[in-house]
Amino acid sequence: MTSRRLVLTRTAAIVGAASTGLLLPQIARAQGNKVRVGLMLPYTGTFAQLGVAIENGIHMAIDEKGGKLGGREIEWFKVDDESEPAKGVENANKLVQRDKVDVLIGTVHSGVQMGIQKVVRDSGTLCIIPNAGVHAATRALCAPNVFRTSFTNSQPTLALGKVMVDKGHKKAVWITWKYAAGDEAFEGFRDSYTKAGGTIIKELGLPFPNVEFQALLTEIASLRPDAVACFFAGGGAAKFIKDYAAAGLKGKIPLYGSGFLTEGVLDAAGPAADGIITTMHYSDSLDTPRNKQFRLAYAKTFRSQPDVYAVQGYDSGQLLLQGAAAVKGDLNNKQALYKAMESAVIDSPRGRWTMSKSHNPVQDIYLRVVENKENKVIGIAAKALADSGAGCKMG
C-alpha cells in the first residue's frame, strides 16, 4: 500500500519536474551581446574523431585572433548529431530554434547535412559546412546563407582522371560503396577520366557498409584493367588497402583513389598502402610554411596531429572571422556578411582558396603518394578546381 502511494507521488513529482524542466530553458535565454555559435558535429559513433578534429580547428582559428568575432564575445552551443540522419532535422532545430544560434557550423555526415540544409534554408540562419561533401548543398539546394569550407564529393576525383591517363592507364575499373558519396565521387572520376581519353571498363559497387571485398577483388583481377580507382573511407578503406595487397594486386594493378582512401588509416593499413596515389585538397605532409606553422601550433595546443578535418574546421573559423570582421560583429547585417564571405580569401594550411559562386571552395587539388605511412605530395593534380555548382539558383 505505502509503496504504491510512494510510486504515485513520485510519478507526479517526476511529471511536475519534467514539465518545469521543459519550461525552464525558455525563461533564461536573454539575448546578451554575445555571438551565438552552434556546433553540430558527431561526438559519438564512427565519425567521432572527425567531429573532435573539426571543433579543435574552429577553436584554434578563433583563439588565434583573440577569441572574438567582430569584437564580440562568443557563446558556444554544441549538439551531438551521432551521424544519425533520422535525427538531423530535430538536432539542427535544437541549435536554430531552441538555442537561437547566429551561425551553425556542421556537419560531417552527408545524410545529416541534408537535414541541416532543410532547417537553415527555411530559417535563413548562417551555416558553414566543415566537411559533408554532398553535392546538393552547393548545387540544387544552395542558399545565400550556406557556405562550405571543405569539398564536394566529386572534387578530389575530378582531378584524378587526367593523372591516371597521363600515366598511361587508359583502361580502369572503378569500385566504391553504393551510396550517395560513392555515386558522387564516381561522377567526378567518370567526367575527368573519360574527358582525358580513358575508358572505364567496369563500375563495381558493393552495398554500404559491407567490407567483404574478396569477391570484387577477384573480379578486378579477371578484368585485367590498367589501374583501379576507388572511393572508400575510414575502417573500410583500411581493410580495402590490406585486402588489395593481400590479394597480390598491389604492384600488379596500380591503385588510385580519392584522398579519403588514405586519410587517417595509414597506421592501420601499414606497408600495404605504399605506392597508392590519391588526390585531395590537402595533405599532412604539404611542405609549405603556412602548413608547417599550422601543424606546429595545432600539435602544441591539442597534443595530437591535425588532419584534413582539422584544417577544414580551422578554415571554417577563419571564414567566420572574416565575415564577422567585415560587419563588425553585427551578424544580422546579412547582405554585407554574405558579400564578405563570398569574396573571402582564406589563407589556409592547404593553400589559398576562394569561394565559388555556389559557395564551395575553389582550391588546388594535390597529387599524393603513400610512402611510409605518409601521404607525400608529388604535385598539383588540378589548380583552382571548382565544383560546377550545376543547378544552383541563388539570389
Add this chain to the structure above:
Amino acid sequence: MDLANFLIQLLNSVQYGLLLFMLAAGLTLIFGIMGVVNLAHGSFYMLGAYLAWSVSSMTGSFTLAIILGAVLSIVFGLALERLLFRHFYDRDHLSQVLLTFGLIYIFEEVRSILWGDDVHGVKIPDILSASLPLTDNLSYPVYRLFMSGVCIALAIGLYLLISKTRLGMKIRAGAFNRDMAEALGVNIKLIHAIVFAMGVALATVAGMIASPVSSVYPNMGSQVLIISFVVVVIGGIGSVRGALIAALLVGLVDTFGKVLLPQLAGMLIYMLMAAVLLWKPEGLFRQ
C-alpha cells in the same frame, strides 16, 4: 565467368562462410542451449578486436594477444552470466532483447572511453603474412587460409565436444529438458555458465582472429550482429551443424551476389533468409 574465376569465387565463398560460422557459432550456442537472445554478440566481437589490437601493440605478439584474450573473455563471460544473464533464462525474449540492447550501448561507450574512436590495424604475424599465387595477377592471402583452418578446427571441436563428451551430453540434456536434467543430478547452473562463457569466448576470439583482416574501428559490431543472426536463423537455432551449412550458404549467396547481381546485393541475404523461413519456418536444421 570462366572456370578459374568461378573456382576462385567459390574459394572466397567458402572462406567467408567459415568466418561467418565462427561468428555465429557462439550465438547459436547461447541461443539454442539457453534460449537467450543476445544482441550484444556483436559487441563481444568488437571487444575481441580491440583487445587484440591493444595487447598485440603493447606486447608485439599476436599469439599472446589471442591467448590472453581468450582467457579474459572466458572470465568476462562467466562474470556476465553470473551477474546478469543468469536471471534472464526464465524471462521472455522481449526482456532479453531489451537487456542486450542496453548492453550494446554500454559496451560501445566503454569501448570509446577505454580505447578511443580511431581506426586501428592489427599486424599479421610474419609467418602468416605471405600470399599464395592463384593466377598470374591474383594471390590468396595465407592468413585467410589460416582463419579458415581455425574455423574448421573450431567446427570439429564443437562437434566433438557436444556429441562425444560427457559435458556435451549434459549440455544437450540441459537444453532438452532443464528440470529433468537437474533432477538427474546435472549441475545446470554450472553448465549454463560454461556454455555462456563459451559463447562469449567464441565471439571474442572470432573478433581477435579476424582483426588483422577486418581492421579495428567503432561500430564494427553492429554489422556482424545482423549477419550472425541471419546465419543462425537460417541454420536453425541451437544447431551448430545448421549454423555451418547456413554460413556456407550465406557466403555463397553474398559472394556470387556481389558479382552477378550487384543491384540486389544488399538485400540478397535477407531474401535468402525469408525464402528459407518460408520453406522451413524453423530453419534448416531445427533442434
Add this chain to the structure above:
Amino acid sequence: MKANLETLPRALQAVVALGLFALAVFPLFGTDFYAQMVARMMILAIFAMSLDLLLGVTGLVSLGHAAFFGLAGYALAFLTPAGEAVSLWWTLPLAAAAAGLAALIIGFFVVRTHGIYFIMVTMAFAQMVFFLFFDNKVLGGSDGIYVNFKPSAGLFDLDNKLVFYYFTLAMLLLVYAFLRRVLFSPFGRVLAGIRINEHRMRAIGYSTFGYKLAAFSLAGALAGLAGYLWAAQSGFVNPELMGFQMSAHAMMMVILGGMGNFAGAIIGAFAFEYLLEWFKDLPAIGAVHLGKHWQLWMGLFIVLVVVFAPRGLLGLAERRPRKATSDD
C-alpha cells in the same frame, strides 16, 4: 508473456488524465521549439501504440515495424511535388493505406513463423526495405528526400507550429481511443487470446493466421499514420527511418512504458525521448563531460528497467498482481 496491463488502477488514471491536460495546455506556455519537440514525441507515441497492438496485445514481437513508419513518410515525399503542397485529406489516408498494404503483403509471408523466427524474419524484411531505398537513387538513395511543403489542410494551416501540435494531439487521442475500442472488441479479445495461448485459440476454432495478419496490417497502417506526420513535420525522410534502430527504439518505448494498454506506449515514448534528451544535456563535472557519454547512461538505464521493472513504468505503479495463473 507477462507484463500486460489492460486496465489502469483508478489513481493512475488520474495521473494520466493530468498528463493529458498538461499536453493540451503546454504549447500555450512554451516556445515554438518545445511545441515541436513535444509534437515529435506525440508522433513517436502513435508509432509506439501501433507497435503495442502487436507486442502487448497480440504477442507478436516485430523488429521491423519501422519499415511501415518510413514507407508512409516516403509516400508523402513522393506525393509532394517540388513546387507546391498537397492536400492532407487524401494524402494522409493514402499513405497510411499504403503502409497497411505493405504490412499486409509482408505479413502474409512473415506471420506464418513463430517465436524468435518471427522476430528475425520481421527484421529481415525491414532490412530489405531499408536497402531497397538506401541503394537506389531513384527512390532517393542514402541521402533521403525532402518533403518540400507541409501538406495543406484547407481549413487550418499546418505550417503554424501550434496548429500542427494540436492536430498531432488530436491524432494521438483518436488513435488511442480507436485502439482502446479495438482492444475490448471481439477482434481484440481474440488477439489477446492468441497472445496468451495460440494453440488453444486454434483448438477453439479461430483462424489465428487471419487474425494475426489483420493485426499486423492494422498496426502497419497506424505506424504509417505516424510516419506521415513525422515526414510532414520534419520535411525530410531518409532510409534510417525504416531501419532496425528505429524499430528497436519503438520497442524500447513500448516495453519501458508497460505493454498492453496503449497508455503505457504513450508514457514510454515520452519517457524514453525525454530521458534521451536529458542524458545528452548533462553538464560537465570537472574534466568529465557527462553528456558526451549519454550512451552509457542510456544503456545502464535500460538494463535497470529490464531488471527491476519488467512490466515497465506503469507496472511499477500497479498493485502487485495476484498469483500468476497458468496462462502467464
